[in-house]
Amino acid sequence: MHEETSFLRPEALPPGTEVGQWRVVEKLGVGGYGAVYGVEDVHHPGASHLLALKLALRPGDLRAEREVVLLMEKAVHPHVVRFHGCGRWPDPTEGHTYHVMDRVRGQPLDVWAETLNPSFLRFAEVGAKLALTLGELHGRGVFHRDVKPDNILIRETDGEPVLVDFGVGDYVGAAPLTSTPLPPGTTHLRSPEAMRFWLERGQRSGKQYAVGPADDLYALGASLCRAVTGHYPFSPRLPADVLGVMIATWRAHAPQDFNRRIPRALSDVLARMLAKEPGKHYRDGAEVHDALLSAAAFGGRAQWEASLFEWEEVLAAGKGEAPRRIRRPAHPTRPVTPDEPRVRLLPAHPSVGRRGRGPRAEAQAPSPARRQAWGLAMRRSSWAVVLGLGLVLPGIWLLAVHFSGSQRAPESARAEPSLPAALRSRGGEVARAPELPDAGSAAAPLPMESTPAAAAPAEARVTKGPPMKKPQQTTPDASPQQESGSVGRVLGTTAAVCVGLACASAQVRPANADCPAETRTVMEELGLRPKNGPTIITDIQQGEPGPTEDQTHAIVRSGPIISKMLIAYGQLPEGTLLFGKVFTESTNVYGRYDRAQTPDGKTYPVCFTLGNNAEDGLEKLPGSQPGAAHISRVVPITAVKRFVFKEPRKEEEEE
Template sequence: MHAEDWQVRPGALGPGTEVGSWRVVERLGVGGYGAVYRVEDMTRPGDFYALKLALRREDERAEREVHLLMTRGIHPNVVRLHASGRWPHPRTGYLYFVMDWVPGPALHTWVETVNPTARQLAETLGKVALALGALHDRSVLHRDFKPEHVLIREKDGEPMLLDFGVGRYAGADTVTTSVLPPATVHLLSPEAVRFLRTHHKRPGARYEARATDDLHALGVSLYRLVTGHWPFSPELPVDLLYLEMESVMPAAPADFNRRVPRALSDIILRLLAKKPEARFQSGHEVHAALVAAVALGHREEWERSLFEWEDALDEAGAARRRIRLPEGPTRSTTPAPRGLVLGPVLSQSRPHWRRPRAVPAPGSRGARRRGGLSPAVLVVALAVAGLGASAVSGWPLSPVVEEPVASLVAIVAGGPPEAVGHEVAREVEPSETAAAAAPPPAAPTPAAVAAPATLVEDEAPVKKKLATAPSIPATPRKTPGLGSVGKALCVGATSAALSCTSAPVRAEPPSESCPPGAEAAMEKLGIIVGNIHPVDFPGTRREYITVREGYTEVEVVGYWYKMKSPTRLRGRLIIGETRVYGRMTEALTPDGERIPVCMQLLGNDKNRGFIRQPGGGPDTARVFSVGSVRAVDRFE
């Protein structure tokens, strides 16, 4: 360790700190690889820039980003590089580089606050597509394109593409060892997901991204911008999410947001095609398609705003205007296999930041609209038909992010957080118009016919003494390889192909590897293998609660070394004969940062798993709501 490391904290520089000839004004954000600051040029007071400072001295990723911006990233709609150096020592210090500071909102925030017309959005995204096309022509891939990585410059409305922290160009050295490069999971292309499924156990296997991966991410982002919803919900369990991304085509945006021109909707669906050869092959093609759609379309449909306005009150009680988001898509364009009998969808976890949505009265227009086949039901249908069952058996159950990236998790209707005038996004309050997560069914009664499954919300108040942990469909013990899909099949399917009547075997869970990069990410937080810290289930007290097998969240009590408070740990519960085992694979910080971790739940006796108490059902158990987690290098 260098001597000055004791005094230098590159992720926590205070205002007035001098880095080379730049004076820190404020910290804009910090991610897994670097911290971004707004700085003032001391030689020209009043000129402000964005300075990105690596968190590690020998950071090949930062060096690659500097080289990319300096040699191949020059474009009017790409953030410019002005200077680079090392600090505090010119040879051995941390690498920093100075870029344009772009005052203005992130792309999704611009859409939600300005509510542009379809033509304005097409013109803006056309410029972004041209920028991607120019980069691809120079063999540069962004590999983490999403709405918060595009800022709309205040002075002229120009879109500026930024954050090439995981970008790559031809001839660049590989700096990661995972199957997939660090990425945002729900923006991956179907071919990347397919490669992960078939190669995640093969040492040395690496997916080679192409231009069509960036263009697919552009399509996912466009879908989110014109509907307010992601085509593939990041709230799904990872195995279900992967299967949906690989096999299910989302509903057309124009089918549930009638203000979206059909031609724009078709362009988005083409960008989301499951086969890369069916997509646009370059950003130039996307731009040309958008120009033609606007030129040949009816003027009135392109000149109306993307969303309707509605009146609302802010937290202070003042009147304000906000956009009204359409109901989320309930029907996929992927048909269910013939002869399949479907039942209700099991409940999904509702994030704590979402506002509950009122339940439509039976037979009402809202109830009928929500009665379509949801993507989750169709994923189940595909699995029964043999389209996905074998695939799920090989899924890694942890996200593919190798290390925490300098970008934050989506929080508004599945959307990314706000980024204003800088590279790293800030957390924002959720939009009051955001849709709630998929609600639980009123009763899990198998359907008698292949009719659309109706999603019904339970609005009964939560009682503290009966508080339950967030749940996701449990993993049936007698159906190896189906993961979260298996339980959903057992609830709704009466197909003879599946036998769901046997009592689950409550053996101890098998050994399992940690998520890629988890141990290194924990060490950055000061947490090493063997460390123990108290946790509890969110919203509970020191009490006995009922938990369900499957996805869960627990909350870290207070601060744990560098882990911020309150941080939630995400993972899954596995119910055994005498204990409930928990394997936590991801930490969600209050900033929205998602960090891979490898931690096991411990009971109050400090042994692996919470102690089961009397009570519970086939897939539920009674446990005490307070326990601990231990950092591990492998789940045993």
């Protein structure tokens, strides 16, 4: 038998192939580490009860061997798939590990919920049994580590939930499967504890996260939410780094925010299963089991006996009864965010937005036909107005300068400088939290350099061309010519520069500069080590990333910016605001921060740059345009001793 099967590939066994005492009937699926086949016992051919055989794709696979140990000995339970035997193939001592288990005929948890559309009471019962099963396994030191709807099957014969696929499972005393900080698992179902470990220490400490009951129970809570709402707490389509930050720090929507049919008590239990802090979620599976069953005592009986979703009628393709499908609830549009930063919006002036709202305005409002005529006239005259203003206004300004000479307005009459763009907001202004008297001094202002424009200077362009003719004498038949220095010459020069020759604007890029010595001293005292840094919300004016894929990008422009730390770093706590500037004219986006303000109002001088590398900045995302760069709303920053601008290569810019 060994010679006949040695040439076969483990992921492509044809029907009739014998693996030990089992004969392959059909292939059920292939994954990254193993292939699953429907098999029968060669000693009882044609039996109605087919089994499932899982064959490792590589000999000596530690995952396959561990799964055998778990199913055969440590994880035996009525709600865990039953084990029947194991061995190696094709060589009995050095071949691929395989094991045989029940072939559970049933649907994954989420498919079952959307296909059968059971009652909330039945759903809570299934969830309670799963929680109790996990609790009992945890008591034996066994952890599934990949609890998700696909690994929870609802058996057709009796409707009981069954846990399957312990391929990345773990038990006390087992050797680690990998050397990575986090064990194998599904990103959007990892616990807040695991994600905080990754964000705070796992990326650079070399330590490994210790899985516990909270990891399986959080994944169960997220899976139950997916089944009862049609959505995960955080979308799997989000980038992995954004998912990590949101799971670690963001409060997810309550299930009732998605599906209004959910009883409030059930929604509260599921929301508590997703709590961020260890002291706020359930301690073990038994406590979750009791909470789910007790929740049914609250609320009306009719609400608990109602189906999970509303049914939606579907037009039948032919004769017969029209099929039905559930109406999946929409994702909530209101984002759930942490506490507001210490930056507040001041109310707008009472007159803002109220112009033309009184009775007089309504009485004078033009009719629709008249408004349409006005719109047509305005469109036809728009270019004339723009060109006229472009010619006249600069000329008037130059004329005023010409006649005013060196006169300057007194200091008291000068206008106050306007707020930076990052501190403006529609309908009001943004005020910073007051600084305490003991606040540290800010770092030196970020230096800037002006890059000369590629175009020739405007003055050189004006004088280029044929020489000017002498003014002609004014006669009754000739048009008057303006003398040198008159308004006519000013207007003519301005028109030539601004209309015919397109004024060139200078680009701004960051200059290389050392972090001030006093700032480096403060950073050392705060434990802010160079070449490391926290994760931040890029621009608090644009808000935090939402739970959907289209809420992950921020649009930044050159100028001031305020960011917010999502995790603590050194002695700077979570929620610290960072003040700095961004530069978007280059191929990448560069940002420099020179001041940090903690939630209690204290400020410190700092030196941080955008990105993981002090020189490279951040790559622009698709959709970026000149002056408006798209980057992620959640990005890393790096503490530095020197601000360095890496000039992009010419070939990189051309690409």
